[in-house]
Amino acid sequence: MFVIITYDVSESRVNKVRKVLKKYLIWTQNSVFEGVITEAKLYKCLSEVNRIMDKREDSLYIYKVENPKNLSKDVLGICKNPEDMFL
């Protein structure tokens, strides 16, 4: 399964959320992670993030595509580098 995770998390929690996501997925852009992951690992990832987030303020969207072949990705401009991530 291929997932794209986008998030809008308060400054006070965003680094912790990023650290969790970075264990499971690839940072691609400000507030965006992507990658191939199993349902079990995604469940584990989201349970960890769930404990950090304040669900009244923060938001995290999980786009799932079962077969990665059904998704294509184009880039306009530069391809961000994981080192660009502010951790």
Next chain:
Amino acid sequence: MFVIITYDVSESRVNKVRKVLKKYLIWTQNSVFEGVITEAKLYKCLSEVNRIMDKREDSLYIYKVENPKNLSKDVLGICKNPEDMFL
């Protein structure tokens, strides 16, 4: 076709990019638009955005799923509201 567009654009250009994206897609979160769109309309949208972006600094990712049925979306936390967009 369903698309998710994520972007990392310099402050000086980001509002213009948002205004273009808002004509074609739905704002869902900070730096994220999504929606169903035709190939022709997506081409038009990206040509407009292309004229605004500085491709040495800015980055825009376009995730495409031909059949929207092949994509599912979950939300953790709050569902952001288009009015929350800083325009």
